[in-house]
Amino acid sequence: MAVLTSRGADGPDAPQRPGIRRRDPYDAPTRRRAVERPNYVSGVLTSVWLLIVAVPIVLMIFWSLERRSDYQKGPFSLPNSITVDNVREVWRFGFSTYMGNTAIVTAGSVALMLVLALPAAYGIVRSTSWFAGAAFRGFLIGLAIPAQATIIPVYWMMDQLGLFETLTAIILPTVAFQLPLVVLILSGALRDVSRELYEAMTVDGAGAFRIFWRLVLPMSRGSISTVCIFTGINAWNGFLFPLILTSEQGSRVVTLGLWNFQGQFAINIPGLMMAVLISTLPVFLLYLVARRWLVAGLAGVGGK
């Protein structure tokens, strides 16, 4: 509970600060006094949720390092010895293929998304054409389309295009259904680029494309990383489109690999947990190095 009490110094009993700062209604210490005294109710509830989040993750890590014989002694028994045999088992199951396919789908989705969404956002914010406005309204309405409900025509379409059983078939709808939100995030960011900067570019006699390349792209680096991560994680974790658009081992992605593994070795929980951990590892590493961008990208809120 150190979490809760450590803030006591700033609470109502804290010594009063010099008068001139206290009169400012936007002054930070005043606000802290008002609403951020130790709040025990919210502290207890938060701790409960912390347990609910942390315990399954800790169990997963323990189980993944156990031998099966240790695991069967009970869910809370600590492992007698740590083993990496599970890694070997997961790898033998073909996880290298699954991980490779997922990496291709992720990279392809991010690349295609940037190629489509960046010029579109620029056009929507800056173009005077009626088409740009109409497209933007179209994307707004498109936000409400539930991707799950369209799997049957998507399946038919990919079959007709001869793309069934290919990774391209996964990339195309994955990108399409995230396009509206990404365009919305990017065009929101581009609106913040001031008109004065655009004016300044004309001094060099820059054309529309040069402005896009030299001004718009550098100015929106932050939101570009956000949408890259948003698109990438959704592609990495995607399940439904791969499920209906591929069926052979060679073209399956890692989420389906997990399902297959569970289907074949239902009682090998340590192996399964190791498989889950391995499938999450790249995203987790990204979380360690770029938490801020990642959380912003996951929320799709633009990093507030």
Add this chain to the structure above:
Amino acid sequence: MITTTDAPPPTVDRWRPRRLRSGIDRAPRPNALYVLPAALFFGTFAVLPVIGVAVLSFTTWNGLGDPQPAGLANWQRLFTDDTVLAATGTTVLLTVLCWATQTPIALGLGVWAAGQQRNRAILSAVFFLPLLLSSAAIALLWKSILDPNFGVAAKLGGYIGFPDGNIIGHPRGALACIVLTVAWQFVPFHALLYQAGARNIPRVLYDAAVVDGVDRWEAFWHITLPQLRNTVITSSTLMIVGSLTYFETILLLTNGGPGDATHVLPFVMYVEGFRQYELSFAATIATVLVVFGTVLSLLIVRFSGFAKMRSTLEGL
């Protein structure tokens, strides 16, 4: 809709010089070709399938050959099919349960995480961990935890009325398992929305409340909650429309069982389409889902004053 936190209030433009306000600067403008690829792509791979769903619902198609016209046969079957009727009830029940579980938790966590203290930042890092895992990974993790033989459920089931630990094998227990798993997965996302919303509440409101001698609970009830109204609506809309994505969780966690206790409409759609190969009947269910999802989000937006976005800043 979600990005509103980032954009400056549109009224700001009013005080800009006329030339810049109306968007007239001398910089060259991109033409419609910049938007065209994205629009075509979206039209082909997202809008066309939505139209396709509706068209397919008036055909008969088993996945082989081409769909044949079938008039209203699928729709007549839809309204008399016992599986579909039962699944509709389950879908509504599950959506309500998930909303009622997630909203208070996400609201509380989000408001709490909106504080600036260091320890909150560290704890928030833990709270957002489930966001990293795929639906498949989360469903399989919880399936292991709820395993009646070796999982945690075997130990703890006795305390909550399941002496054999087989919570997931009981119709009501299985529903509860799905609600728990879904909450574990999606609460962090909604907490992020509430965190962003809570950070945008003007401090002056709380300062005024202190002058009036308001305690914390009253401040939460009369300032925080009303100020978060738009966030509540956004989050609820996403939850309700997102209840279609529980399909993956259900497929992996309970596979619709025990019996048909956890058959929801998206699950029935998948089974009809890709296990029974009645793809045109599955498309009929999908049409209902599209209409249901869209109408519901529009109704929520219409009746909760979401359109009057700026009204929370009245009087400031």
